[in-house]
Amino acid sequence: MEWTKVTVATVNEAVEAIANILTEAGAEGIQIEDASINDTLVGDVAAVSAFFPETVFVPEKLPLIRQRVLQLTEFGLSIGEGSVNLQQVADDDWATAWKKYYQPTRLTRFLTVVPSWTDYQPTDEREALIRMDPGMAFGTGTHPTTHLSVQMLEMVLRGGEQLIDVGTGSGVLSIAAAHLGVQDIRAYDVDQVAVDAAVANFDLNPVTQGIIAKPNDLLHGITGAADVIVANMLPVVLVPLIPQVPALLKEGGHLLLAGIITEKEAVIRETLSANGLMVEESLHMGDWVGLITRLKTDED
Numbered sequence: 001m002e003w004t005k006v007t008v009a010t011v012n013e014a015v016e017a018i019a020n021i022l023t024e025a026g027a028e029g030i031q032i033e034d035a036s037i038n039d040t041l042v043g044d045v046a047a048v049s050a051f052f053p054e055t056v057f058v059p060e061k062l063p064l065i066r067q068r069v070l071q072l073t074e075f076g077l078s079i080g081e082g083s084v085n086l087q088q089v090a091d092d093d094w095a096t097a098w099k100k101y102y103q104p105t106r107l108t109r110f111l112t113v114v115p116s117w118t119d120y121q122p123t124d125e126r127e128a129l130i131r132m133d134p135g136m137a138f139g140t141g142t143h144p145t146t147h148l149s150v151q152m153l154e155m156v157l158r159g160g161e162q163l164i165d166v167g168t169g170s171g172v173l174s175i176a177a178a179h180l181g182v183q184d185i186r187a188y189d190v191d192q193v194a195v196d197a198a199v200a201n202f203d204l205n206p207v208t209q210g211i212i213a214k215p216n217d218l219l220h221g222i223t224g225a226a227d228v229i230v231a232n233m234l235p236v237v238l239v240p241l242i243p244q245v246p247a248l249l250k251e252g253g254h255l256l257l258a259g260i261i262t263e264k265e266a267v268i269r270e271t272l273s274a275n276g277l278m279v280e281e282s283l284h285m286g287d288w289v290g291l292i293t294r295l296k297t298d299e300d
């Protein structure tokens with residue numbers, strides 16, 4: 001079988017958004033390259049490739065893909081070169097591409113994300129595995145913003161908390177939280193395809209029994225407070241999310257934010273402050289920032 005490979009040349013900041021556009025256009029697999037895995041790319045230059053099966057007539061889809069990539073700039077996102085290129089690839093190349101780019105990745109000392117088709121075994125008894133189907137959209141769990149999110153979860157969770165995962169995507173953060181002892185998890189995503197992908201990934205990970213996954217726009221209409229709210233999303237979505245958080249965060253609870261490129265950190269901090277939240281700690285990975293925040297108290 002032949003596949004059509006569509007590659008968008010971009011920068012790190014836009015990688016997740018472009019992956020979503022390509023998935024929504026009918027891609028069956030996404031491959032992300034940046035300087036950490038491809039020597040020919042330097043700095044924050046990145047490439048997102050999507051593989052479409054023969055049954056999809058890709059040239060028909062290209063104008064909309066191009067238009068949606070360009071529209072990202074309207075949300076304040078830098079897209080870099082933004083060029084879109086087509087290539088036919090044979091099945092064998094595709095199989096090799098998966099193997100090359102989706103390797104088990106140790107996110108933290110205790111959590112490793114593993115493509116579902118590998119037989120990777122933990123190297124020690126404390127290493128827990130997050131099994132993900134790499135054919136599904138919304139990240140394989142190896143993006144730096146996901147790394148930061150999992151690191152922040154590991155820093156604040158002690159077990160037994162209630163957690164809300166906003167923009168769950170592949171469900172990776174909910175699976176990580178379940179491994180860290182959280183049983184009461186609500187996972188939401190505005191996109192039904194993402195919710196379906198998350199549910200399928202929950203089924204691959206026995207630890208996730210009982211997670212509620214539903215389509216929802218941010219936290220509109222959600223009731224019932226949580227100890228931890230985690231959101232790895234673009235700043236353009238985090239800004240309207242933040243004012244919804246204080247009503248849903250228990251006293252002493254944490255809001256964990258990732259998906260923030262360094263240039264957008266100031267606007268996120270301003271929005272947090274205007275809504276009675278303060279930054280307890282910030283984590284950095286490349287150009288990305290993760291913020292551990294909590295409600296301000298009288299002592300602050």
Ligand SMILES: C[S@@+](CC[C@H](N)C(=O)[O-])C[C@H]1O[C@@H](n2cnc3c(N)ncnc32)[C@H](O)[C@@H]1O
Pocket residue numbers: 016138139141145146149166167168169170171172173188189190191194216217218232233234237259
């Ligand atoms: C960068 S992905 C994060 C996926 C996953 N949580 C992770 O950390 O790898 C962002 C997700 O947010 C979702 N999203 C975007 N806007 C949203 C909204 N208004 N409400 C809920 N989810 C949203 C997207 O569909 C996407 O799945």
